[in-house]
Amino acid sequence: MLVHATFNLLGNLRRIEGQFDEAKEMYRQALQGFEKHLGLDHPSTLDIVDNLGGLYSQQGMPKEGERMFRRALEGREKRLGPDHTSTLVSVNNLGRNYTDQNNLDEAEVMLLRALKGREKALGASHPMSLDTVDNLGFLYSRQGKPKKAEEMYMRALQGKEKTLGLDHTSTLATLDNLGHLYQDQGMLCRAEEIYRRALDRYEEELGRDHKLTLEMLNNIGTACADQGKLDEAEKMLCRAHEGSERVLGRDHSTTLSIVFNLGKFYADQGKLDKAEGMYQWALESYEHALECDHASKFKLLSNLGSIYRRQGKLDDAEAMYRQVLEGREQALGHDHVSTLQTACDLYSLYTDQDKLDEGVGLLSQVHKATEKALGSNSTSPLDILQNWGSIYRRQGKLDDAEAMYKLVLEGREKVLGHDHTSTLNAVNNVGLLYADQGKLDEAEEMYKRALKAREAAFGPDHTSTLNTVNNLGILYSRQGKLDKAEEMYERALKGYEKRFGTDDSQCHRLRRALVTLRQRAGSQ
Structure with missing residues (x-):
């Protein structure tokens, strides 16, 4: 039995190190031995089952994780009772697993049960109770309830600071979650402040090259990129990448996450070749692994498909999207929001390729599943509807797109409020549609609303702000307000040159637009 217990401990160690294949093999050997010598439902056997569930979930295999967590829960309820602390571990884990699968109502039931049981058995300030509070914060964030999420995170943070101390890794993990919440809400300065606060503690307690320190550099890099602080963002991401590859290795999950964000950073700037290089670099590492974090790999392939599409490599893009769709259908199911978003991407690509007959089945799948999901507490169906609206717009079905x-x-x-970044994206899309429909006054109203809020949230030189300025310039030109159009074009050009360089394609387009505009003004 000592040998099998050692396998379990080695599995835990390999999992922490991000060596998922080796961790799984260790757990399987441990489980085999414990099942043989102690039985299928022995508490020690179920501990390993629970560990396997956590590993599967971490790898982006939530259905396999759910199967393990359910087995552990049923066995513990039977052997230990519904309120035993080990049983509540399974309840908590299953709740988090449901959150990852977007089964948010079931997740809330489980997490509230876990919290009630843990507070009764251990007390409200026990670290395990506070972990469940933290999980509830994540759930509420996924449900589009940012105020409730913040309330949970603050409660968990204050409890952990008091019980565990300011510098405990669990305390800093909750601080990190709070930063992500603020970043998702578009509160980028607050998010960066939180991340830097955590970074200082990690560097002091763990050192500059610790995994958690490098992950926090990654977070700061993405927050800076969202704010338009491109030099600082690239500096942070490259520092994180260099450290992670040197210390953890090129195939480590943290390294791959940083490379993914570097790829996205370059893609957002229109540096498609550099973005493709980053994504291909990460993909090679995923291909070497026998088993990997499937969720991250699918996300990578999806982004690579988008790069190919922007480069005009439509067949390559289709191959990527098909691979992602098949993988997500198998891992997550046909109705999961990530599966449906991929179906939208593939259908949109078919539209570009004039392969509409091939997309009929996708159309039916997305419509049916989205209608079903609209009754849930998640904002995810709205993301799918936005994608679908964009498809209708490209097809010229403007009334359907408007709806x-x-x-x-x-x-x-x-759900999110009038000034949330996702809300402003929706405002901008309505403006674009009104412009397509010739409803220029209504379009102007939408653009001005988006511009005012984006300037306040991101500053005058952020890409999203400049895109809205550019849209206003085009609109003013159509309205014959040439002085206003020139003002907007010049502002957008100055901002794009600062962010992307004078040779960027958008800068060339704006210079041509300004020449045409001035010729029009001179002929009047």
Whole structure:
């Protein structure tokens, strides 16, 4: 038995190190031995089952994780009772697993049960109780309830600071979650402040090259990128990448996450070749692994498909999207939001390729599943509707697109608030649609609303702000307001040159637009 217990401990160690294949092999050998010598439902056997569930979930295999967590829960309820602390571990884990699968109502039931049981058995300030509070914060964030999420995170943070101390890794993990919440809400300065606060503690307690320190550098890099602080963002991401590859290895999950964000950083700047290089670099590492974090790999392939599409490599893009769709259908199911978003991407690509017959089945799948999901507490169906509205817009079905965009805007205003970044994206899309329909006054109203909020949230030189300035310039040109159009074009050009360089394609387009505009003004 000592040998099998050692396998379990080695599995835990390999999992912490990000060596998932070796961790799984260790757990399987431990489980085989414990089942043989102690029985299928012995508490020690179920501990390993629970560990396997956690590993599967970490690898982006939530259905396999759910199967393990359910087995552990049923066995513990039977052997130990529904309120035993070990049983509540399974309840908590299953709740988090349901959150990852977007089964948010079931997740809430499980997490509230775990919290009630843990507070009764251990007390409200026990670290395990506070971990469940933290998980509830993540759930509420996924449900589009940022105020409730913040309330949970603050409660967990204050409890952990008091019980565990300011510098405990669990305390800093909750601080990190709070930063992500603020970043998702578009509160980028607050997010960066939180991340830097955590970074200082990690560097002091763990050192500059510790995994958690490098992950925090990664977070700061993405927050800076979202704010338009491109030099600082690249500096942070490259520092994180160099440290992670040197200390953890090129195939470590943390390294791959940083490379993914570097790829996205370059893609957002229109540096498609550099972005493709980063994504291909990460993909090679995933291909070497026998088993990997499937969720991250699918996300990578999806982004690579988008790069190919922007480069005009439509067959390569289709191959990527098909691989992602098949993988997500198998791992997550046909109705999961990530599967449906991929179906939208593939259908949109078919539209570009004039392969509409091949997309009929996808159309039916997305419509059916989205209608079903609209009754849930998640904002995810709104993301799918927005994608669908964009497809209708490209197809010239402007009335259908308007219905989708308005539904998205109303839903996001209700759930996220009027100034949330996702709400402003919806406002901008409605403006674009109105412009397509020739409703220029209504379009101007939408653009001005988006511009005012984006300037306040991101500053005057952020990409999203400049894109809205550019849209206003185009609109003013169509309205014959040439002085205003020139002002907007010049502002957008100056901002794009600062961010992307004078040779960027958008800068060339704006210079041509300014020449045409001035010729029009001179002929009047």
